Amino acid sequence: MTKVIIIGAGVAGLSAGSFLQMNGYETEIFEKHDKAGGLCASWKRKGYHIDGCVHWWYCTSINDPIYPTLDALLDMKNFPRVIYEEFCSVEEDGKILRFFGNLDLFEKELKTISPEDSKTIEEIIEGARKIALTYMHSDSNKEFYKWKVSIGEYLKKIKSSLIKKLLTNFPFSPESSMYEFLLLAARLHNKDACYPIGGAQKLVDRLVQRYTLLGGTINYNSNITQILTKNDSVTGIQLNNGKKYNADYVISAADGYSTIRNMLKGQYVDENIRKLYYSNRYIPQYSQIYVSLGINKVFNDSFKPYVFITLKNPLIIEEENINTVGITIHNFDPTSAPFSKTVLTILIPIKYTESWINLRKKNKEEYERKKEEIASHMIEEIDDYFGDIKTKVEMVDVATPATYIRYTNNWNSGVDSMRWGTDISWGTDGTLIINKPKKEITGLNNFFMCGQWVGDAGLSEGMQSGKDVAQILCQRDGRQFKVIPTVKGEK
Numbered sequence: 473m474t475k476v477i478i479i480g481a482g483v484a485g486l487s488a489g490s491f492l493q494m495n496g497y498e499t500e501i502f503e504k505h506d507k508a509g510g511l512c513a514s515w516k517r518k519g520y521h522i523d524g525c526v527h528w529w530y531c532t533s534i535n536d537p538i539y540p541t542l543d544a545l546l547d548m549k550n551f552p553r554v555i556y557e558e559f560c561s562v563e564e565d566g567k568i569l570r571f572f573g574n575l576d577l578f579e580k581e582l583k584t585i586s587p588e589d590s591k592t593i594e595e596i597i598e599g600a601r602k603i604a605l606t607y608m609h610s611d612s613n614k615e616f617y618k619w620k621v622s623i624g625e626y627l628k629k630i631k632s633s634l635i636k637k638l639l640t641n642f643p644f645s646p647e648s649s650m651y652e653f654l655l656l657a658a659r660l661h662n663k664d665a666c667y668p669i670g671g672a673q674k675l676v677d678r679l680v681q682r683y684t685l686l687g688g689t690i691n692y693n694s695n696i697t698q699i700l701t702k703n704d705s706v707t708g709i710q711l712n713n714g715k716k717y718n719a720d721y722v723i724s725a726a727d728g729y730s731t732i733r734n735m736l737k738g739q740y741v742d743e744n745i746r747k748l749y750y751s752n753r754y755i756p757q758y759s760q761i762y763v764s765l766g767i768n769k770v771f772n773d774s775f776k777p778y779v780f781i782t783l784k785n786p787l788i789i790e791e792e793n794i795n796t797v798g799i800t801i802h803n804f805d806p807t808s809a810p811f812s813k814t815v816l817t818i819l820i821p822i823k824y825t826e827s828w829i830n831l832r833k834k835n836k837e838e839y840e841r842k843k844e845e846i847a848s849h850m851i852e853e854i855d856d857y858f859g860d861i862k863t864k865v866e867m868v869d870v871a872t873p874a875t876y877i878r879y880t881n882n883w884n885s886g887v888d889s890m891r892w893g894t895d896i897s898w899g900t901d902g903t904l905i906i907n908k909p910k911k912e913i914t915g916l917n918n919f920f921m922c923g924q925w926v927g928d929a930g931l932s933e934g935m936q937s938g939k940d941v942a943q944i945l946c947q948r949d950g951r952q953f954k955v956i957p958t959v960k961g962e963k
């Protein structure tokens with residue numbers, strides 16, 4: 473049997489392993505952590521279940537081209553999920569703007585907030601409608617061309633500061649294109665974005681179960697330090713304890729930086745790799761502080777991933793002033809907290825620096841103090857906004873860039889690596905061109921990469937990436953690629 477070793481049990485590695493098992497390969501995953509999931513992370517604290525990842529799960533409508541991949545791995549028909557009616561709300565001076573999934577409702581809401589922007593609002597909604605009709609069928613539609621304009625540039629047409637705020641809050645920034653914003657609006661309209669009940673944990677449990685039922689093996693606490701090669705072909709891997717394992721193929725579904733620069737020791741560097749890993753152009757800039765609070769209280773009104781609130785006092789992290797934060801009220805997932813209690817999570821994007829890692833190493837007490845300070849600031853602000861919070865906080869948890877690096881190895885630790893290496897441009901005829909890093913490396917045989925470090929970012933794209941790489945191997949070996957459907961009761 474052809475043996476394949478996969479580095480990393482994130483969503484991409486688990487998917488690659490499952491599709492290869494379906495096609496008669498013998499696979500083994502090596503994962504450095506003691507559990508699977510990678511950035512699709514979750515953890516338990518004092519009876520509360522913290523989802524450290526999923527805010528939206530795309531491509532989950534039956535019409536989406538990636539849906540069959542998800543179905544083959546997760547049995548989508550029997551996977552309970554919440555479809556967002558609203559993506560988020562932003563507020564200013566007592567006024568609230570809600571980002572509805574339904575474009576008719578969204579248009580009405582925008583016009584109510586700012587009648588003087590009516591013409592621009594109509595243009596935005598028309599753009600989202602056209603994209604909603606086309607994005608599932610083609611990436612190269614000329615309609616997209618019109619929206620390559622950056623959000624920062626487009627804002628010049630908008631008068632309402634509340635609409636401006638909506639367009640520039642996470643996951644968007646002034647540098648994002650309007651196309652990205654409209655694609656999200658289009659996905660919401662098509663009910664192609666949701667939240668899995670049970671969160672990141674449920675997603676990962678199902679992926680692990682699928683992989684192991686297909687006969688795959690996961691080795692936890694197995695930190696790979698070297699990819700072994702002979703005559704420019706990979707022969708296996710070596711762990712940090714010196715143990716070596718042979719394989720016919722190695723797939724790295726781990727982060728790109730440690731794959732290229734550490735495990736391969738920088739030996740295979742073509743022009744493309746040099747541009748990505750040895751210049752400043754693509755280095756991820758943003759990481760995150762992730763605050764989670766367990767509140768002994770029910771929050772009635774919410775069905776959306778984000779409520780953006782303006783802070784009374786800015787949160788200052790490394791000289792950066794943070795004035796707005798997005799809070800997720802997890803009351804749409806009954807598994808997230810004990811009965812009549814609620815988990816709130818707050819993802820605070822911050823510029824990445826190594827200071828969190830250094831502080832944790834050199835002065836753990838000060839590191840913990842800083843985390844407490846951030847949590848107390850958030851509790852004050854949330855109490856001020858919602859009322860009746862302070863006395864009801866039962867659980868406080870703060871993850872920093874050091875946490876994400878420790879558990880997943882991800883270079884510069886997090887959310888910004890999702891934009892890794894993908895160049896979007898438009899051809900002279902107006903077609904959209906998406907250039908992603910390649911899944912193979914020039915000059916090295918029998919080695920592949922998949923996951924967010926080859927530009928397949930996010931949960932669904934990560935799973936698709938694993939399938940794509942399995943297909944490449946099958947093609948290489950002259951095997952007819954096949955998909956084995958999930959069996960009822962496999963959950």
Ligand SMILES: Cc1cc2nc3c(=O)[nH]c(=O)nc-3n(C[C@H](O)[C@H](O)[C@H](O)COP(=O)(O)OP(=O)(O)OC[C@H]3O[C@@H](n4cnc5c(N)ncnc54)[C@H](O)[C@@H]3O)c2cc1C
Pocket residue numbers: 479480481482483484485502503504505508509510511512524525526527528529530694695696697725726727730760819879880881882885886887890922923924925928929930931932934
């Ligand atoms: C805070 C946050 C929020 C996010 N929110 C969303 C969201 O709402 N929706 C969405 O679609 N996406 C979201 N993402 C992105 C999504 O989580 C990632 O794109 C996706 O999980 C990446 O999967 P992956 O398998 O490519 O990589 P990873 O998850 O990084 O998996 C790589 C695995 O390799 C292991 N590994 C690394 N080095 C080694 C080694 N030397 N030896 C052995 N194992 C190793 C790691 O431990 C890890 O388990 C979010 C990401 C973050 C950080």
